[in-house]
Amino acid sequence: MLETYRQTIRYEGVLGLYKGFGTVVMGTIPARAVYLGTLEATKSVVLKVTMKMGVPEATSAGLSNGIAGLVASTLTQTVIVPVDVVSQRLMVQDGRGMTHYRNGIHAFREIFRKDGLRGLYRGFGMSILTYGPSSGVWWGSYGMTQRKIWRMLQHDCGHPLCSAGAVEHPPQRLVVTVQAASGLCAGAVSAVVTTPLDVVKTRFQVLENKEGGKPSIAATVRTLMREDGWRGFYRGIIPRWASTSLWGTVMITSYEFLKRLSRKPDMDDQSQGSPSPIKMGKTHW
Template sequence: MSLRAMEEESASEIRLPADVDWEMLDKSRFFFLGAALFSGVSATLYPIVVLKTRQQVLTARIPCLKMSASMLRTEGLRGFYRGFGTSLVGTIPARALYMGALEMTKSSVGTAAVRLGFSEASAAAIANAAAGLNASMAAQVVWTPIDVVSQRLMVQGAENGGFKSYSGGLDAFRKIIYSHGVKGLYRGFGLSILTYAPSSAVWWASYSISHRAIWARTRRHFCRKDDLRPEGKAGLVAVQGISAAVASGVSALVTMPMDTIKTRMQVLDGEGNMRRPVTVVQTVRNLVKESGISGCYRGLGPRWASMSMSATTMITTYEFLKRLSTKRQERFV
């Protein structure tokens, strides 16, 4: 029996809109449409990721608006999309791995948790946390090398850089392999796991909890009075978006220091720089020496904005994608 079937049989007072689980999906449609939809999302949000990365790497503390104006003046719009082609190439397989692992884990863990006697709400939170953790770990196998290359392209043209210049993604890939071998592409892999896996677990668990709490307080405004099922899609989308923003804030605060350390390790490896922070300890020492403990939270604003907008867009797009991908195009509301 699926988690969704168990949810429908449970006597929970809060009736969430029925979910679309792994068994209901047309997998080929799910992955094809997912690649197209999330590529569009990545293109929209990429400039914020570039700003966040530059703030984490540069020695000087430059406000976002000032940095944006400077980039626009000296590099044009192109500066906000440095490394985007490389990032997009890696996003498609990484997203496919992420979505597949997420749905399979959520379905199996959720079903097991309900059978072990957890309440439906607790089972959903546990399933979402486990799914986020597992999905992120799977995706990082593909994403870390892409992240290393694309981040180096992002910081080209940075104001106090001295960063090595690359003609493109392939050139960066070749030079990293030549200088450091394959391990150079996986610089910060352990930290990536320690950053993104907990972040994903915290995000999905927070989303599950906040979604349930917000829906409990707002459902009467969006549902039919007879059975409290959604009467339209607008209210459901609004609740999903707010829940995603809340979950992003929690996740960003918890994992920001690790993300900053990871980014600096992946970018500042001595290629064209006087500094050579090749270990976690050296990276932390340099960061604290430059900016104190607050340096660990450099770029928090852009990261929270990026995560919130990305997550809000992602979750509404993701739920829409799952409904588009259901077998026989059934509608679950």
């Protein structure tokens, strides 16, 4: 990781670290809108169904978070895969035999001209297999980890922040701390489970069609195995864990903060007399 960072700085400067940045930003806005909207709607439905079925609170939380993450991520791939393909082509375009693109729009047009929609959606199936489970695992692990932490704090009455009353209406700094810790744990679990799929997907997406035929996922896996062995499937796991954990932590704390700001006053008044979020099967986020 550090060697790659140094080589990029040496040969391409700081701007080399941000290849494809504009394309990613433009695609992220609609993608996140689809993701978060689908996530909340699905989570609410699944939680109600599982609670009515008598599923234990912790299990219900894990299922609702996991299923919601899986569904939201799957739908989001329709927006994010073309962005991924274009941005990744921009990142590796200085390699030998690679087409040179002036910018993201030029890359989009060239890929569409040569390969059509199939070119823009190359790796779509792999993306679903990668990010669907990744999102499901992340949200499921996050929800379960957060509940474990809150339950530990609820029973640790020796600390002033962990009294029963404090946990039912916890200080903001404690909520953010628990969210951050849960996000780090969820990122680690997600990275271990899905890094091999992400490595194969990324390699497959950056390949250009050759005269000998179109690249395939099976051929990509065989090449990776031949060149690097099993270790190759976990290449970049540390950056992926860091990225997943940091993104998840920043996203969830920011999103929940905005949700609290937009909450109606009458809802806040009602929540003052409501039971603990732990007892009601709701998360703090």
